[in-house]
Structures are given as structure tokens and as C-alpha cells.
Amino acid sequence: MTSAALRSRAWKLLETVTTPLLPSDYLDLVSPLRAGADLRGRIEAVHTETGDAATIVIRPGRGWRGHTAGQYVRIGVDVEGVRLWRAYSLTSPANRRDGRVTITVKAIPDGKVSNHLVRRAKPGTLVQLDQATGDFVLPQTKPAKVLYLTAGSGITPVMGMLRDIALDDVVMVHSAPRPQDVIFRNELHDLVAAGKLRLTELHTDTDGPLDITRLDELVPDWAERETWACGPAGLLDAAEEHWTEHGVQERLHTERFRPGIVVAGDGGEVTFSATGKTVDADGATPLLDIGEEAGVLMPSGCRMGICFGCVTQLKAGAVRDLRTGEITEAEPGVLIQTCVSAAAGPCDIEQ
Numbered sequence: 001m002t003s004a005a006l007r008s009r010a011w012k013l014l015e016t017v018t019t020p021l022l023p024s025d026y027l028d029l030v031s032p033l034r035a036g037a038d039l040r041g042r043i044e045a046v047h048t049e050t051g052d053a054a055t056i057v058i059r060p061g062r063g064w065r066g067h068t069a070g071q072y073v074r075i076g077v078d079v080e081g082v083r084l085w086r087a088y089s090l091t092s093p094a095n096r097r098d099g100r101v102t103i104t105v106k107a108i109p110d111g112k113v114s115n116h117l118v119r120r121a122k123p124g125t126l127v128q129l130d131q132a133t134g135d136f137v138l139p140q141t142k143p144a145k146v147l148y149l150t151a152g153s154g155i156t157p158v159m160g161m162l163r164d165i166a167l168d169d170v171v172m173v174h175s176a177p178r179p180q181d182v183i184f185r186n187e188l189h190d191l192v193a194a195g196k197l198r199l200t201e202l203h204t205d206t207d208g209p210l211d212i213t214r215l216d217e218l219v220p221d222w223a224e225r226e227t228w229a230c231g232p233a234g235l236l237d238a239a240e241e242h243w244t245e246h247g248v249q250e251r252l253h254t255e256r257f258r259p260g261i262v263v264a265g266d267g268g269e270v271t272f273s274a275t276g277k278t279v280d281a282d283g284a285t286p287l288l289d290i291g292e293e294a295g296v297l298m299p300s301g302c303r304m305g306i307c308f309g310c311v312t313q314l315k316a317g318a319v320r321d322l323r324t325g326e327i328t329e330a331e332p333g334v335l336i337q338t339c340v341s342a343a344a345g346p347c348d349i350e351q
Helices: 003-018 023-030 112-119 152-164 185-193 212-218 233-245 287-293
Strands: 040-050 053-060 072-079 082-089 101-106 126-129 146-151 170-176 198-203 226-230 252-255 268-272 277-281 311-321 327-329 335-337 341-349
Touching: 040 101, 053 112, 053 126, 072 101, 072 112, 082 101, 082 112, 082 152, 101 112, 101 152, 146 152, 146 233, 152 170, 152 226, 185 198, 212 233, 226 233, 233 252, 268 287, 277 287, 287 341, 335 341
Parallel strands: 146 170, 146 226, 170 198, 226 252, 268 341
Antiparallel strands: 040 053, 040 126, 053 101, 072 082, 072 126, 268 277, 311 327, 311 335, 311 341
């Protein structure tokens, strides 16, 4: 008998002994980051960045395939007995020597996962991971001149780039409410002191929101620069309009953490048939958020309508696409993305 056959017989014997669990279930308890297990990570440290932001250091399991600076990762976190998935930008360089990766999370009002990670996450906690993804990255050929245009937590993917690749001519315009709210502020100023970055730091509490037309003053050669912009929807909308007006839209690369709501309408009663829960919903809140708030275990991914990780069946009623205003009505087999769809009257989704 071959060694492969012997291993197969031994494994089947183990399965009969461990029923109803599988041998892999016990291996996961002993070695959750092993090769072949579902991809997980172990939180090894939590570093405070500001009053409402923290960097989470994660040791990924052996199935981790690495990342490119600027990409994001989906993380599954158990909060109050419910596993919730969120996407966060990776802030570590692509080839960190110790093999760890970092995400930097800003706690948002009523954000279940962000507040849990910033205020309650402890070293030793296991989280679920997906592989890194996203195209908000630098090209293989280094641009001669770069502009990073960021605000608030929009600095997180850009920080991964700054830590990963040294560029010859880098300018950053970053805004936050106050100096103490600037994530990575000390590190940014260290880069300035070392001559690796030219930084314009704006404080919206005193200066107001960035007027995109000020770029002519702040960065006179902005139109010649390859630009990566990340931040609130208002900033990105203004940037896209500005770059288009000047005919250089191909030089602007944007990363949105949430889709912009173009059209909101009347809501309705939403039924989650698999769980039997029924809740009232307005016409502007994504069904993904409505379900999670009601305690329904909702599949999710990027939460922006890109990855299709939240797709589910619309069994009855109608929903509205928050990006376009398009109405989708239920019919056999019709699927919707819950992260960018809101109730357009009573509806029933298969969750």
C-alpha cells in the first residue's frame, strides 16, 4: 500500500473518531494559522495613532499571498457573537521583514467593527482574512512626479505606498480637523525632515474644507503629476471634476471607501427570509447596513459595489441602486448587491 493510501485510511479513521467534528477542526484549534486552514490572522499588537484611530498588527496565516502597497484586505471580526466583515487599507510595506501586515482603522460613529478594533481588540485575537485586492497602487514604472491628495483616514492606503517605495519627487496635500487628528503625523514630518516628502497639512476646523482650486497655489505643477487621491466623497468628486475640466483625468487615481449616494428614495419594510426578521428601512441606507443592524449575518466585501461579495437574491419587492437610482424588481433568479441597494418599498431578500 502506498504512503498516500495509508494517509487516506488514517484520516478516514480519525474522522470516525472525531465525529461530528472533523480532524481539521481540531487542527484549527491547535494551529489556526497553518497551511491549508481557512485564511486567518492573529492580532499581535494594537498601536494608538490618534484619539480615534489605531494600527492593528496582524500575523497572517501561511496561505497569505502578500499584497501590493495601496491595496486593501477584507477582515472578518466577531463582534458580540456575530461575524462582521469590513475592508481596510493595508498600511504596511509589501515586504515587511517580520512577515506581519498592518491595517490602520479610524473609529466612526456607530461603526461596530471600527470601534471594536480601535477600542477593544486585544493581542492574541484571531480574525478571518481574505487575500489582498484593489488597484489603487503605483505602476511598475515609477512616476517622475507624484501628488498624494488625502483627507482623514484616506491617508491609510497612501501611507502604505510611502513606506513601500521611495520616489524622487513626492508632494502630499492632506487635511484633517486638527493637528492631533492627523494619522501618522510624526512619521509624515520625519519624511519631510529627511527630504523625502513635501507636505501641505491643512486643518479643516480652522481652514475649512479644501477648496480644490487652491491646488494652483499649493502645488503649481499639479496637472503634471500622477495623482492618487483618497478621502471623503466630496473631495473625490471635486477632484474628478477638476482634473476632467483641465483635460488630465487620466492622471488621477481615486480610492473610495464608500460609494457616493446619487439618488435616495422612499424606503419600506425589509424582510430577511432566512432569519424571519422584518425591519423598517429608509431609502438611503444600504440593505447591508440595515441587515447588520438587525443582527442578520450578511455576506459582504468591499462595501462599495466592486467585489460582489454581498450579492444575494431579491425574492420580492423592489430595491434602488444608490449610485444610479435604477430600480430593480424581483423576478426569478434576480440578484442584487446589498451594499449599494436600498429599499424601494417593501422587499424580501434571501438572508
